[in-house]
Amino acid sequence: xxxxxxxxxxxxxxxxxxxxxxxxxxxxxxxxxxxxxxxxxxxxxxxxxxxxxxxxxxxxxxxxxxxxxxxxxxxxxxxxxxxxxxxxxxxxxxxxxxxxxxxxxxxxxxxxxxxxxxxxxxxxxxxxxxxxxxxxxxxxxxxxxxxxxxxxxxxxxxxxxxxxxxxxxxxxxxxxxxxxxxxxxxxxxxxxxxxxxxxxxxxxxxxxxxxxxxxxxxxxxxxxxxxxxxxxxxxxxxxxxxxxxxxxxxxxxxxxxxxxxxxxxxxxxxxxxxxxxxxxxxxxxxxxxxxxxxxxxxxxxxxxxxxxxxxxxxxxxxxxxxxxxxxxxxxxxxxxxxxxxxxxxxxxxxxxxxxxxxxxxxxxxxxxxxxxxxxxxxxxxxxxxxxxxxxxxxxxxxxxxxxxxxxxxxxxxxxxxxxxxxxxxxxxxxxxxxxxxxxxxxxxxxxxxxxxxxxxxxx
Numbered sequence: 219x220x221x222x223x224x225x226x227x228x229x230x231x232x233x234x235x236x237x238x239x240x241x242x243x244x245x246x247x248x249x250x251x252x253x254x255x256x257x258x259x260x261x262x263x264x265x266x267x268x269x270x271x272x273x274x275x276x277x278x279x280x281x282x283x284x285x286x287x288x289x290x291x292x293x294x295x296x297x298x299x300x301x302x303x304x305x306x307x308x309x310x311x312x313x314x315x316x317x318x319x320x321x322x323x324x325x326x327x328x329x330x331x332x333x334x335x336x337x338x339x340x341x342x343x344x345x346x347x348x349x350x351x352x353x354x355x356x357x358x359x360x361x362x363x364x365x366x367x368x369x370x371x372x373x374x375x376x377x378x379x380x381x382x383x384x385x386x387x388x389x390x391x392x393x394x395x396x397x398x399x400x401x402x403x404x405x406x407x408x409x410x411x412x413x414x415x416x417x418x419x420x421x422x423x424x425x426x427x428x429x430x431x432x433x434x435x436x437x438x439x440x441x442x443x444x445x446x447x448x449x450x451x452x453x454x455x456x457x458x459x460x461x462x463x464x465x466x467x468x469x470x471x472x473x474x475x476x477x478x479x480x481x482x483x484x485x486x487x488x489x490x491x492x493x494x495x496x497x498x499x500x501x502x503x504x505x506x507x508x509x510x511x512x513x514x515x516x517x518x519x520x521x522x523x524x525x526x527x528x529x530x531x532x533x534x535x536x537x538x539x540x541x542x543x544x545x546x547x548x549x550x551x552x553x554x555x556x557x558x559x560x561x562x563x564x565x566x567x568x569x570x571x572x573x574x575x576x577x578x579x580x581x582x583x584x585x586x587x588x589x590x591x592x593x594x595x596x597x598x599x600x601x602x603x604x605x606x607x608x609x610x611x612x613x614x615x616x617x618x619x620x621x622x623x624x625x626x627x628x629x630x631x632x633x634x635x636x637x638x639x640x641x642x643x644x645x646x647x648x649x650x651x652x653x654x655x656x657x658x659x660x661x662x663x664x665x666x667x668x669x670x671x672x673x674x675x676x677x
Contacts, residue, residue, distance in 0.1 A: 257518075257587065257590055259516045259517065259518055260586070260587055260588055261513065261514050261515055261516055261588075262513045262514055262586070262588055263514065264514050267510075267513055267514065270579075270582075271463060271464075271466065271467055271579075274463070275297075275462070275463020275464060275466075275467070276463075276578075277466075277578050277579045277581070277582035278582045278585060278586070279543075279550065279582075279585075280543075280549070280550050280551050280578035280579075280581040280582050280585075281463060281466060281549050281550060281551070281578035281579070281582075282462070282463060282548075282549060282550050282578075283462040283463045283548060283549075284462065284545045284548050284549065284550065285462050285548045286446065288446040288447075289442070289445070289446050289449075289462070289548075291449065292445065292446075292449040292454075293462055293463070293464070295369070296369075296464060296465075296468075297463065297464040299365060299368070299369050300365075300464045300467060300468050300471075301464075303365060303368050303369070304361075304365060304468070304471060309364070309365070309368060312364060313360070313361055313364055316360055316364070317357070317360070317475065320350060320360070320393070321349050321350045321356050321357065321360065322348065322349055322350055323349065323357075323475065323479070324479040324483070325344065325345045325346055325348050325349055325476075325479065326345045326348065326483075327342050327343070327344055327345070327479075327480060327483040327484065327487060327637070328342065328343045328345055329341075329342055329343075329487075330342070330343050330606070330609075330610050330612075332609040332610060333605060333606060333609045333610055333622075336605065336609055337625060337626050337629045338629045338630070339625065339629045339632045339633075339636055340634070340635040340636065341625060341635075341636050341638055342484070342487075342488075342492070342635055342636065342637045342638070343612070343637075343638055343640045344476060344479075344480045344508060344637055344638065344639045344640060345640055346476060346504065346639065346640055346641050346642060347612070347614065347615070347618070347640050347641075347642050347643035347644075348643075350389070351382070351385050351386050351389050352382065352385075352642055352643040352645065352646075353382040353386070353615065353641060353642030353643065354473065354476060354503070354504045354507065354639075354641050354642065355382045355383040355385070355386035355457060355503075355642070356386040356389065356390070357472055357473050357475055357476070357507070358383075358386070358455075358457065358469050358472045358473055358503060359376070359383060359386035359387045359389070359390045359455055359457070360386070360389075360390045360393075361468075361471075361472035362374075362390075362453070362455040362456075362468065362472065363387070363390035363391060363393075363394050363396065363453075363455060364390075364394070365453075365468075366396070366453030366455070367394055367396065369453065371396075371451060371452060371453040372396060372397060372451050373396060373397040373398070373399070373448075373451050373452045373453070374387055374390070374391045374396050374397070374398045374399075374452070374453055374455050375398070375399045375400070375401065375441055375444055375445060375448075375452055375453070375454055375455065376398075376399075376400050376401070376441065376454070376455040376456070376457060377400075377401050377402070377434065377437035377438045377440070377441040377456070377457060378400055378401070378402050378406070378413075378417075378434075378437065378457060379402075379403070379406050379433065379434035379437065379500070379569045379570050379572055379573065380406070380410055380413070380568065380569040380570035380615070380617070380642075380646060380647075381402070381406070381410035381412075381413025381414065381416070381417070381569070381646060382413065382570065382615075382642055382646065383455075383457030383458075384400040384402060384413065384417045384422070384424070385413050385416050385417055385420070387400065387422070387455045387457075388400065388416075388417045388420035388421065388422035389420055390455075391420070391421070391422065392420050392421050398420075398421065398422040398423070399422065399423045399424075399425060399444070400417050400422050400423070400424045400425065401425050401427055401437045401438075401440045401441045401444070402414065402424055402425070402426065402427065402437050403426075403427045403431070403432040403433040403434060403435075403436050403437050404426045404427060404428050404432040405431065405432040405433050406432070406433050406434065406437070406569045406572075407424070407426055409569050409649075409650055410569055410646055411649070412645070412646055412649075413646050425440070427439075427440045431563045431564075433563075433564070433569070433572050433573075434564075434569070434572055434573045435546075435547075435561065435564070435573060435574055435575075438456075438460075438461075438547050439547075441454060441456075442454070442547065442548075456469065457469075457501070457503070458500065458501025458502060458503040458573075458577060459473070459501060459502045459503045459506045459577035459578075459579060459580075460501040460502070460546075460547055460549060460551070460573075460575060460576070460577050460578075461547050461548050461549055462547070462548030462549055463549075466506075466549070466577050466578055466579055469503050469506075469577075470503075470506045470507065470510055470579065472507075473503050473504065473506065473507025474506075474507050474510045474511055475507070476504065476507040476508045476639065477495075477507055477508040477509060477510050477511035477512060478511050480495070480508055480511075480637055480639075481511045481512060481515075484635075484637065488635055490635075491512070491515055491516075491517050492517060492634065492635045492636055492637045493517070493518060493632060493633060493634030493635060493636060494517065494518035494519070494520055494632055494634070494636045494637070495508055495509060495512055495517060495518070495519050495520070495636075495637045495638075495639070496520045496521075496522060496621045496624060496625055496636060496637070496638045496639070497509065497520075497521060497522065497621055497638070497639035497641065498521075498522050498523075498524075498568075498571060498617045498618060498619075498620040498621045498639070498641060499521040499522060499523050499538070499571075499576060499580060499591065500523075500524070500535065500566075500568075500570050500571035500572070500573050500576075500617065501573055501575070501576060501577055502521070502576050502577035502579070502580045503577070504617075504639050504641040505521045505580065505639070506577060506579055506580065507639075508637070508639045509521075509583070509589060513583075513588060518590065519583070519588065519589040519590065520589070520590045520591075520592065520624065520628075521538070521580060521589055521590070521591045521592070522591075522592055522593065522594055522620045522621045522623070522624045523535060523536035523537070523538055523539050523571070523576075523591060523592070523593040523594075523620075524536060524564075524565075524566035524567075524568060524571040524572070524593065524594070524596075524599075524620060525539070525593035525594055525595045525596075525598075526564075526565040526566050526567070526595065526596055527565065527595065527596060528595055529593060532562075533565040534554075534564070534565060534566070534593065535554070535564035535565060535566040535571050535572055535573060535574070536554075536593040537551075537552040537553050537554050537574060537575055537576050538552050538576055538580060538581070538584050538591040539591055539592065539593045540554075540593075541553050541554050541555070541574075541576075542555060543581075544559055546561065546574065546575040547575065549575075549577075549578050550578065551575055551576055551577065551578045551580075551581045552575070552576055552581050552584070553574055553575045554574040554575075555574070561574050562574060566596065567596040567599060567600065567616055567650065567654065568599065568615070568616035568617045568619075568620065568647070569616075569650075570615065570616070570617040570642075571616075571617055571620065592624055592628075594620050594623040594624050594627065596654075597654075598620075598623040598626075598627070599616055599619040599620045599622075599623045600616075600619070600651065600654055600655060601623065601626075602614075602619045602620075602622035602623035602626055603616060603619035603622075603644060603647075603651065604655065605622070605626070606619070606622055607644075612640070612643075613643060613644040613645065613648075614640055614642070614643065614644050615640075615641060615642035615643060615644045615646065615647060616644065616647045616650065616651070617641050617642060618638070618639070618640045618641045618642060618644075619644075621638050621639060621641075622638060625638060
């Protein structure tokens with residue numbers, strides 16, 4: 219399958235079956251607000267939410283199904299299963315039992331007292347780091363694996379960036395007795411060596427993707443190519459709320475448990491809804507999962523992208539803040555691309571945010587003004603990770619640290635309680651953090667820092 223067939227260009231089929239070529243237009247450069255004017259909250263009526271995505275899988279002008287003919291039958295089969303099997307009482311009962319007994323749901327809503335005092339705003343952490351496998355990814359992976367089994371599939375494939383979705387998919391495959399192959403960019407394998415070993419220990423085959431930027435975008439491309447050639451027995455467990463319809467709908471359906479719990483816990487613990495909900499945004503699954511149940515409430519929803527080395531540097535992963543509209547991996551959304559539509563490399567200290575696109579539902583929420591999207595730099599996320607570790611004894615994933623960093627920057631504009639989605643734990647990031655913060659703890663002469671930085675072989 220040619221790569222351009224996954225990233226816009228000729229030879230694509232959209233919903234109704236006609237070939238299209240996107241005319242890409244450049245948006246205005248995004249900004250990175252801190253304590254600017256607060257935008258009014260505009261709740262979305264429930265009946266509008268129920269109507270999306272539409273019959274063609276669109277959220278307004280975003281989403282859809284821009285894929286080669288070889289994938290249309292598989293996506294139509296999946297859409298039928300999403301509409302027919304997922305809402306059924308039998309499937310929901312099996313999934314609920316697994317989430318409670320195996321994943322450990324509900325996850326707590328924890329008041330971060332010392333961090334709240336330091337930042338000057340009441341912060342509650344939605345503890346997805348305490349879910350089995352250490353991140354929110356298990357909610358989606360387990361649900362999709364269960365659906366695959368109900369559809370009669372015997373093998374799971376998945377892409378992964380930070381490795382958490384790969385670990386979650388390998389875990390679900392082991393639990394349900396299914397074969398599993400994970401596609402991972404070679405650069406991400408080097409950054410996340412521990413998770414690579416975890417996947418293999420769980421019985422998965424991990425395939426290194428060695429072309430392009432060797433990160434998440436190429437891993438998705440490779441997984442889609444492989445799926446198109448093995449659709450009969452294989453189910454593609456897509457890890458974020460991206461890709462062609464029905465994946466954004468399916469992933470949101472499986473991840474909204476985060477927001478459903480957080481909303482109920484807020485009413486129970488605080489007697490009210492929070493002023494704001496803040497979550498990091500890469501592809502956007504953890505953010506849409508926690509945002510969705512609040513969309514009809516007067517609650518600010520703030521998605522935090524990775525500004526990397528700064529928006530102005532061009533080395534970032536913030537398509538909503540500084541991107542333009544195009545087609546990537548089967549969906550129309552905001553992307554990092556040049557003036558002629560070529561995808562630009564994304565950069566973030568966090569492998570899980572290192573993606574040049576974003577889920578189409580987030581693009582729509584940005585357009586209608588229901589959610590705010592901002593970005594923070596690598597060093598700000600690293601400082602927030604250090605803050606939470608030292609003040610609360612909780613080591614967050616670098617992805618989650620981006621959300622915390624924004625709360626720190628914008629605390630003056632936040633008056634009521636804030637829920638932050640702690641999407642995962644930071645064990646996987648210790649080596650990366652050591653490379654960046656080693657000097658803080660004694661530099662190269664510190665044996666502990668030297669061991670952490672030099673512990674992995676050259677790759």
